[in-house]
Structures are given as C-alpha cells and as structure tokens.
Amino acid sequence: MTLLDVRTPVARPTTGPLVNQFEFGLDAPICLTWELTYACNLACAHCLSSSGKRDPRELTTEQCEAVIDELQRMQVFYVNIGGGEPTIRPDFWHLLQYAVDHNVGVKFSTNGVRLNPERAAFLASTDYVDVQISLDGATAEVNDYVRGPGSYDTAITALQNLQDAGFKDAKISVVVTRQNVTQLDEFKALADQYGATLRLTRLRPSGRGADVWDELHPLPEQQRVLYDWLMANGDNVLTGDSFFHLAAFGESLPGLNLCGAGRVVCLIDPIGDVYACPFAIHDNFLAGNLLADGGFKQVWQTSELFQELRSPQTSGACTSCEFFDSCRGGCMAAKFFTGLPLDGPDPECVQGYGESALAGERTIPAASQDHSRTTPGRNQPVMLTLTRREDLEAPPVSACAENPLAGFRL
Amino acid sequence: MTTLMADPMLAEAWTLSGSVALRPEPFGALAYHFGNRKLTFLKKQQLVDAVNALGDSKTVADALTRAGIPEAQWPAYVKALRGLATSDMILERKPS
Ligand code: SF4
Ligand code: SF4
Numbered sequence: 001m002t003l004l005d006v007r008t009p010v011a012r013p014t015t016g017p018l019v020n021q022f023e024f025g026l027d028a029p030i031c032l033t034w035e036l037t038y039a040c041n042l043a044c045a046h047c048l049s050s051s052g053k054r055d056p057r058e059l060t061t062e063q064c065e066a067v068i069d070e071l072q073r074m075q076v077f078y079v080n081i082g083g084g085e086p087t088i089r090p091d092f093w094h095l096l097q098y099a100v101d102h103n104v105g106v107k108f109s110t111n112g113v114r115l116n117p118e119r120a121a122f123l124a125s126t127d128y129v130d131v132q133i134s135l136d137g138a139t140a141e142v143n144d145y146v147r148g149p150g151s152y153d154t155a156i157t158a159l160q161n162l163q164d165a166g167f168k169d170a171k172i173s174v175v176v177t178r179q180n181v182t183q184l185d186e187f188k189a190l191a192d193q194y195g196a197t198l199r200l201t202r203l204r205p206s207g208r209g210a211d212v213w214d215e216l217h218p219l220p221e222q223q224r225v226l227y228d229w230l231m232a233n234g235d236n237v238l239t240g241d242s243f244f245h246l247a248a249f250g251e252s253l254p255g256l257n258l259c260g261a262g263r264v265v266c267l268i269d270p271i272g273d274v275y276a277c278p279f280a281i282h283d284n285f286l287a288g289n290l291l292a293d294g295g296f297k298q299v300w301q302t303s304e305l306f307q308e309l310r311s312p313q314t315s316g317a318c319t320s321c322e323f324f325d326s327c328r329g330g331c332m333a334a335k336f337f338t339g340l341p342l343d344g345p346d347p348e349c350v351q352g353y354g355e356s357a358l359a360g361e362r363t364i365p366a367a368s369q370d371h372s373r374t375t376p377g378r379n380q381p382v383m384l385t386l387t388r389r390e391d392l393e394a395p396p397v398s399a400c401a402e403n404p405l406a407g408f409r410l
Numbered sequence: 411m412t413t414l415m416a417d418p419m420l421a422e423a424w425t426l427s428g429s430v431a432l433r434p435e436p437f438g439a440l441a442y443h444f445g446n447r448k449l450t451f452l453k454k455q456q457l458v459d460a461v462n463a464l465g466d467s468k469t470v471a472d473a474l475t476r477a478g479i480p481e482a483q484w485p486a487y488v489k490a491l492r493g494l495a496t497s498d499m500i501l502e503r504k505p506s
Binding site for chain 2: 012014021024026030075077103105128
C-alpha cells in the first residue's frame, strides 16, 4: 500500500467518461473468467491456457461452490466459464445450476463435445445461461487445421442440438486468424443459420498461441479488412471489445477501449490462482490464490499487482501517437508474450509501430506453465507436426484455400 | 418558468425494477438487469440515491428532492432516468 501511495499521485476523478473510472478499477470485476479445468479433449494449436491435462490440485466441488458464494456476495452478476473444456468436469452441470441459483449468471465456452440433445434441452430450460461454441473456421478444413480433426463437426452438431432444443441465441465464438479472416461473411451466415450470434475475438500470443502467433495472426492488410468489416457489421456482432487496437485506423469501435486487465477484467484458474486477464497466465500477472490469500475479494481488492495495474501507466513510445486516446497502446498480454515493452505499441499496432518493434531486439518470455498432453492424442491438430519441418515457411495450401496470400512467399 | 418547462416524468411515480441489482462502486453504482442482462452505470451517487428513493416517493420530483438534488439539475437527472427506463432498469408504477 505504501508503494501505491507513491505511485498514484493522481486520484480517481469524480467526473468525466466512465473509461477514466475503469482505469482506477472497480470494487468487483465486470468481466470475470473462470477456467474450471485445464483438462481438454482437444489440443488446439493456439490454446490461450495451454490446456490438455487436468491439474491434480483443481478446486473441488465444495471449493467451487464457495467461490460462487463469494461472487454472489460481491455482486459479480455473471461469470464466463471456460477451460480447458469445462463440460468434462463431472460436476460442471451441478456448478452451473448452483451459480444460477445464487444469482451468478453463466456464460460458458465449449467446443461442444458434451452438448448432446439432453444437455441442450436442459440448457434451453435455464435462465441466465449463455453458451458459446468455439469455431475457428467457417469450413472444416480451416477450423480443423488449428482445432484438430473432427472438431468442426462436433461444434456444428452442438449448434444443431441447441437449435433443435429451442435454445435461443447461442454464440459462435471465433478467434480471427490469417486463414479465417476471409470467411467473416460465411461465419455470419452460419450464425444466422443456427439462430446464433457471431462473436469475433482477437488471437493473442498467449499459452500455446505464442508458438503459432507468427503464422496465424492477421497480416496488416487483413487487419484493415477486419476493421472495415466490423465497422459495417459491428452492430450484430460481438467482439468482447477485443479489437480496440484497430481504433487507430480511424473511428473507434463501440465498447470499452481500454485494457481492462486487473481493473475490470480478471481470471480465476482451475487451482484458484487469480491472474490479471485470461490471456495473461504467467507468473508476472499472478495476483494471488483465493485459497491461500483469503478469498477472491481479498485478492481482487488488495493485491499489489492489481493496485499497480490500476495506477496511472506510462505510455512510452505511444505517447506521441494521435490515436493514443482510443487505442491506448493496445493489449498488455500481446506485448508481454511477444517480448515488447508494456508501455509501448501493440505488436499489431495498425500505425505500423508494432512491426518495427518486433523487428528490434526482444526476448520472448518463457511460459510459466504448460498443461499440454505430452503424447499427442488423436485430436491433435496436424499443423504442429507440419510446422516442425524446417523447409516449410507458410501454412500448407489446401484445395479450398481462400486466403489470397496462402502459399505466397516473400 | 421551470414549471412551464417541467418534464411530465417529474410528476409520475416510478420504481427500480425488481429484476435489477445495484452494486455500489466508488463513482456511484453498477446496475444489472437479470432479465435482459443489461449492464448500466450510474455515474453519480446522487443518481443512485434518487433511483433508490423512487419506490417510496410519491413522484419522481419527490425522489430527486430526497436525494438532495438541486432543482436546477433536475433536467439532467430526468434525462438519466429516461435512459434507465429505456433498458427497463426502472419502471413506471401506479401513483400511490
Ligand atoms: S491484456 Fe489484452 S486481453 Fe487482457 S484485458 Fe488487456 S487488452 Fe484485454
Ligand atoms: S502507436 Fe501505440 S497508441 Fe498509436 S496506434 Fe500504435 S499501439 Fe496504438
């Protein structure tokens, strides 16, 4: 706390835009992600949490219920549940019901593996539950390349089951990549077909995503395409406010244009560790553990890391940028995991400062944890094997490749 | 002058929706509607006080008075209340 007093000569403003309030943090998070397990039936190449194997220290059912009780007391009105694949926890459906019964709404992300007609019917009968099906290609070819063989069919079957059961407004959650950025209209059509809403989010170099980010993150000209598409279709598409770095193309996108890490955003991991953001699972962004440090509220309100994130930050090389007000230097996690200074431009800075920063000297931080399975399962995406071949610099070109730059070498 | 331009809402009876929870925040409160899942921010403590007073005040004007808001500022507060009404955070009720 004394440290904080030194660092925050600026007090919380009493007027002005909300974003200034958010900068100083809230009494409870608005966007809380809770990863229930690191276990997963898939092994997506870009998994933000390097999931695969269950952590034996995973919170028990009783401990999870206690977390929900605390969230209710803190008035955290909803929680985004993810993993790993949360539905493979045997107590998943119980915890879902428990949360809803305690006024904590649930939005959960799944690859669809457990969404059979019975589960879909159960979900259709609940209130306060949102379902988000992950899909990273509008075709099996593009999707399965990163998410693994069969994963497209699993997701589509789940969407079909939800629709048949009368579940309203499921979300199709897409991580925008170099390969699928050309499929935005098809994703939208797919969402319409299943009575779902499309949700697009940004690929960050977190977890296993760090290994494939160079190949998968949208190229500069594709970022422009994405921005234009969002400007034209943004009203009917969710983004989790994840593309605010694109605001530097001109007009701001709707939503919160600020890195919310530790201010309004945070992550509870399967063993109760609390991180500043789901995309920042690294010791540097670990605020504490809710079992060891007196509960979630205690960690959220008093951890030194969060106090620091809520104090005014310097903007480094971004200071002179005319778009700083809307972009604010972009995503902290993206900078950290690409080895860039946290107070400088985003690696995907649309003003081009990211590329020069990436070309300079930098050290990519070592991962602090990895839950990937050591022996590849049958669902492993092929991509990883292919990219180990040194003679291959670009993703393989398939018959249906739509990316005009697929196979193109400089 | 003020009475001539007074918003009709001032004379109406309103209440906070039963589906809404208010979470205190340093700047005021965060309002969450469990039905339509909308999240709204009440950016001033006086607005929170006024919203809380709505239910057992005869009129909106009474609630604003009880929240200690000077009459000169009422138009701004009525505007904020109308905003809350469009997302069903507050509801009109029968006059008591
Ligand atoms: S670190 Fe990145 S993903 Fe996390 S809150 Fe900040 S901008 Fe969002
Ligand atoms: S220089 Fe910084 S603030 Fe400007 S566009 Fe790039 S990342 Fe954003």
